[in-house]
Amino acid sequence: MAELNLSPGASPKGTLFRETVQELGKEESYVQMIAKRFMKHRIAAAGLVIMFLIVLMAVFAPLLAPDDPYHVSNTFSGAPSSEHWLGTDQVGRDVLSRLIYASRVSIIVGIGAVAIYVTIGTLLGAVSAYFGGWIDMLIMRITDIFMSFPYLMVILVIVSILSPSLANVTMVIGVLGWPSVARLVRGSVLSLKQMDFVKASISLGLSAPRILFLHIMPNAIAPLLVHATFGMAQAITVEASLSYLGMGVQPPTASWGNMLTEAQSLTVLTSQPWLWVPAGSMIVLTVLSINFIGDGLRDAVDPKSIK
Template sequence: MNATELSWPSPANNADPDAEVVQESAESYFKQVSARFARNKPAVIGLAITLFLILVALLAPLLIPHSPYAVTAFFSAPPSGEHWLGTDQVGRDVWSRLIMASRVSLLVGFSTVAIYVSLGTLIGLVSAYVGGWLDMIVMRITDMFMAFPFLMVILVVVSALGASLQTIICVLALFSWPTVARLVRSSVLSLKQLDYVKAGRALGLSAPRIVFRHLLPNAMGPIIVNATFGIANAILSEAGLSFLGMGVPPPTASWGNMLSDAQSLTVLTDQPWLWVPAGSMLLITVLAINFVGDGLRDALDPKE
């Protein structure tokens, strides 16, 4: 046999065909979801606004003309060339506080969701996959948490522990995970009856591999949608707590405690620069995130 007759298999021929099929299927699914999301104009606009707000929060120290804590001699001054949105009741620049407050509000929203989605997903996965007495106990604990009046319990816990940014994030996450846990549990209960899960068990795959590599990716759609809406809800909850004086303590700026200055009729009627900017930012942010959530829900809908 001549050397020229020898042929060595190329790396492409050695590639796992199943892995290639899975990769191509994932890429095709991602393209389909992206195309459906792109057709939803409000969702695309909401995503652009959300990304812009995140960029503003990251670059906040570069965008503020004054320190958000510096007190000037101009109390409740109207907008001017030096103070674009005027000053508050103690002489602090409203524009600077508005920009810095975006950091606090977005940090609360994303941090709270990251914690409770991770916790709820883990609890829901384990509860549904193991089943039996463990599932029953976990679901009764979940029902107990969901039976609490959300805002009242948070007010009591925050007042007992003391208002701070870390406390707000932890308390909101502590009472928000049950929704995700029940959502994940319902998805996994249906998924674990499918043939590929039974085949994995028959092949001797470990429970963590089946749960995290096969069940979790197929349950990610509802989790992502719930997390998106959860960011908006966490921002609103923080604003409500701060408005009631139980949120982020002064002098740290948040949109909620900026709105708390508008509790008097004089401010509402004669000094709109003290509450309109913060209220507008809160409205725009929540609407933008909700539009993104609506777009993701439609794009990830299996019926589509």
């Protein structure tokens, strides 16, 4: 904090304004430092560029797709040609168009599921750590119960009961994915609530929600952001697995997972690679890109890696 300038002509209001500008400058420089350290991670920077392109592809799918993804032509399981760059599927639909539109499903599931379980996990973990006692014990025992069940099997059962759809898959992945976030947030809040600024806030009589969400949680956002990034990759993988098993996004809606279902045939695997290689490659590329971004963020926000 800069010293007050009490010389003639100086006003406390002007000094306060300059101090505020200086503080904003410090925050901006911190963000710039994180960005520079992230960009030094070349693989993470490449992953960010690839993910940006995939998001653009999902947003502008109607403009990029060469054909209607639901249009059925007279060419069934056609090989790649000048008319259909990636060939056609067994129904006669353009593979490239369906591949482009399928990116929307992965983006929706990745962002939607992570948003749901980060919200749930953050609330439960923060409340558990801050209040402690029987509240902490109850929430942590519920967390242990959720983590004791096989994740994918429970999702399969619930989705089969609710009926497979994009909305149900996103909701189920989000509702069942919060335990790891709750544990992460709980650990961060437990360490932060012993800090002097929290004790000062309590002595000033600030309310618990204000202390928790305006003073503690902003300092715990870095590890949460990294965890959410890896969670997006996991959600995309789970959706692809469910769709491959026929319990995810249902045809005719295009999904990288349900495009892979045609690869269950040995004939397709050996003699018609255009039916499964593009979708499988997009899943691998997307998940690797997100994981590389997560690695870069982890290194950028880790104080131990500061040089």
